[in-house]
Amino acid sequence: MRNRRPAPRTARASAQGAGNKRARRHTAGGGYARGEHTRQRLLEAGIELFAELGYERASTRAIARHAGVSLPALQYYFGGKEGLHRACAEYIMEDVRSRLGPAAERVRLALERSDLTRAQLLELLRAVVEPFLEGLATDRPESWALFFARVQGEHNAAFEAIFEQIGRRLLATAIEIVSRILGLPAASPEVTIRSVFIVGQLTLVRRARPIMLRTLGWTDFEGERLQTLKEVVWKGITSSLSPGPKASQ
Amino acid sequence: MRNRRPAPRTARASAQGAGNKRARRHTAGGGYARGEHTRQRLLEAGIELFAELGYERASTRAIARHAGVSLPALQYYFGGKEGLHRACAEYIMEDVRSRLGPAAERVRLALERSDLTRAQLLELLRAVVEPFLEGLATDRPESWALFFARVQGEHNAAFEAIFEQIGRRLLATAIEIVSRILGLPAASPEVTIRSVFIVGQLTLVRRARPIMLRTLGWTDFEGERLQTLKEVVWKGITSSLSPGPKASQ
DNA sequence: TTGATTTTCTATCACTTGATACAAATCAGT
DNA sequence: ACTGATTTGTATCAAGTGATAGAAAATCAA
CATH class of the missing domain: 1.10.357.10 (Tetracycline Repressor, domain 2)
Structure with missing residues (x-):
């Protein structure tokens, strides 16, 4: 109940399947293998920090920092914290x-x-x-x-x-x-x-x-x-x- | 690592035993039985919400609201969230x-x-x-x-x-x-x-x-x-x- | 009642969180 | 090199967190 903005400026979030499922549209079209690396890094960092700290205490920032990528990368690839956890x-x-x-x-x-x-x-x-x-x-x-x-x-x-x-x-x-x-x-x-x-x-x-x-x-x-x-x-x-x-x- | 202010305006918190242990000074001196009631309510609400939501997700506000008391009462009686949990x-x-x-x-x-x-x-x-x-x-x-x-x-x-x-x-x-x-x-x-x-x-x-x-x-x-x-x-x-x-x- | 003490409440602080907007950089295919 | 898509990074948002200040109310001892 934290990020429910009353009126999102753009409709992108709500137009993309409730905003948390399947946000990565990169593997769909072929190629662009570059991103797969950071995706992997995020997964590993996520597993490590979720395991060590639990879901709540593991902040998206800490995970991104640990993975050596920027914060929005997490949203980009997994649609959000919950998406990453699920992944x-x-x-x-x-x-x-x-x-x-x-x-x-x-x-x-x-x-x-x-x-x-x-x-x-x-x-x-x-x-x-x-x-x-x-x-x-x-x-x-x-x-x-x-x-x-x-x-x-x-x-x-x-x-x-x-x-x-x-x-x-x-x-x-x-x-x-x-x-x-x-x-x-x-x-x-x-x-x-x-x-x-x-x-x-x-x-x-x-x-x-x-x-x-x-x-x-x-x-x-x-x-x-x-x-x-x-x-x-x-x-x-x-x-x-x-x-x-x-x-x- | 959330409430570590760089320079607290008053020294009360640090002068009171690191701020989380034993903040209630009401049972020490006799009398004033009024507060014991809200203290009990806070304990019950705490147990209930901590149990239902876990430590992190159970917010002090929710606990206070559930107990029917105001937020600072929690600080007053238990010195903070952790103190309540311990209690x-x-x-x-x-x-x-x-x-x-x-x-x-x-x-x-x-x-x-x-x-x-x-x-x-x-x-x-x-x-x-x-x-x-x-x-x-x-x-x-x-x-x-x-x-x-x-x-x-x-x-x-x-x-x-x-x-x-x-x-x-x-x-x-x-x-x-x-x-x-x-x-x-x-x-x-x-x-x-x-x-x-x-x-x-x-x-x-x-x-x-x-x-x-x-x-x-x-x-x-x-x-x-x-x-x-x-x-x-x-x-x-x-x-x-x-x-x-x-x-x- | 008076006066000290305990208890409660309103407002606010400082800070963190997850998420976005948007521009810049990177890449693939031509 | 050009173009269109993908990927990354900076700056920022709104909401929510635990905690405090400080005045007001309630309570007890005298």
């Missing part, structure tokens, strides 16, 4: 999808068969869960996972629109597998809740990372320590899915 | 402590004994975990749990200072119990990670609440549904702590 989310999501998509597809395909053993189902769950865990525990492209975590916390438009697209799939796959392992209908509360927890644990790795590291006296989750983390997490998941000894209660 | 956190924390403190104390006392059975240890864990779960799943004072979740996401000063005070205790107790159940040293990665997950699951209930409810087709966690949730969560915890069948793999 950042899509950029990350695209990368995540390209890295996790194949595995997910393979799992979904394998799930077609109805004669899978418990061990096989667990293996499929692991195949879809483990890359995620690695991506969130590690901080290789620190800002990416952080950006992810931010978007989750703030209820931006980017969340519902983008995160859902990948979170839902992951959850749906988890539900399918858990349902079959436990031998319960996919719609049953038990299956849903447990699946949400399994998927949620992954994001928890990111959120609780500093606390975990501090408590353990570690500095990161790399190499052997990452293996340990994965092992413990996985052991927890499998045993929580075991038909094993009735919980003492 | 809100303390206010909630105080209530949480009063509701969970006794049980926690009882558990800590019971842990003195070293001859506790697995079942007894589990019971203690449950005693300290369950009230938390209820508080986060329910939305009686919707804003409270939401405020809690917000503070967790944004890295406000309130987080480190306040949340730690209660989160650390809970985590420490969980570690102690898990360590004894698993028969591993408290400092071992397995114990730490598993404990963090147990505690983290509780906050996850809040964060993933809308997703879980939507997936289940429920509207809230009340009555029987709350029972189901608690049951499933608890079953997951116990079986993840079971010495049971070695995880397949």
Whole structure:
């Protein structure tokens, strides 16, 4: 509710799709590759600052300065702050999808068969869960996972629109597998809740990372320590899915 | 970095403890009970708006308007926005402590004994975990749990200072119990990670609440549904702590 | 009531934010 | 080189932010 001028001098903003979606008309016509560079710089700077400071505190000026371009470039290429944020989310999501998509597809395909053993189902769950865990525990492209975590916390438009697209799939796959392992209908509360927890644990790795590291006296989750983390997490998941000894209660 | 004036006309702000701590000098000297009312209104409005909008987006003006008082009242009673936020956190924390403190104390006392059975240890864990779960799943004072979740996401000063005070205790107790159940040293990665997950699951209930409810087709966690949730969560915890069948793999 | 103190309110400050207008610079195709 | 489009930069806008000054009102102790 900040930039709603009562009477904009020109009608350009309102004539261009509410002023925030799709403002770049440069990639449409071919050529003019020069701008693509600054566009990229803006994306990277955006991801970094949004991740570090959150949506509100990351000012467009700081982002532009960080990218080494002028402020209006941001409006020009992304139509505004929200547009940039959205683009950042899509950029990350695209990368995540390209890295996790194949595995997910393979799992979904394998799930077609109805004669899978418990061990096989667990293996499929692991195949879809483990890359995620690695991506969130590690901080290789620190800002990416952080950006992810931010978007989750703030209820931006980017969340519902983008995160859902990948979170839902992951959850749906988890539900399918858990349902079959436990031998319960996919719609049953038990299956849903447990699946949400399994998927949620992954994001928890990111959120609780500093606390975990501090408590353990570690500095990161790399190499052997990452293996340990994965092992413990996985052991927890499998045993929580075991038909094993009735919980003492 | 917004209100750092180069040369403040008066030195009051800097003469009053950096300007954000303890600005209310009304409760010190007795009497003048009139103000306590607006102070309370500001706290409630603060909790509500901070919870709904987050720290940044909740403007002092909106809070004051919501509380039905004028803007400077906020400065007067809490020294500023940050002071109010801190006060809100303390206010909630105080209530949480009063509701969970006794049980926690009882558990800590019971842990003195070293001859506790697995079942007894589990019971203690449950005693300290369950009230938390209820508080986060329910939305009686919707804003409270939401405020809690917000503070967790944004890295406000309130987080480190306040949340730690209660989160650390809970985590420490969980570690102690898990360590004894698993028969591993408290400092071992397995114990730490598993404990963090147990505690983290509780906050996850809040964060993933809308997703879980939507997936289940429920509207809230009340009555029987709350029972189901608690049951499933608890079953997951116990079986993840079971010495049971070695995880397949 | 008086007088000191606490509490509230109006107006305003200094500053930041996101967004624009518009001219200058750059580029591609001829 | 010329032309038309794209891209960048300067200066500026309007709105909104948290905070303050300072007078007016309300409150309590005497």
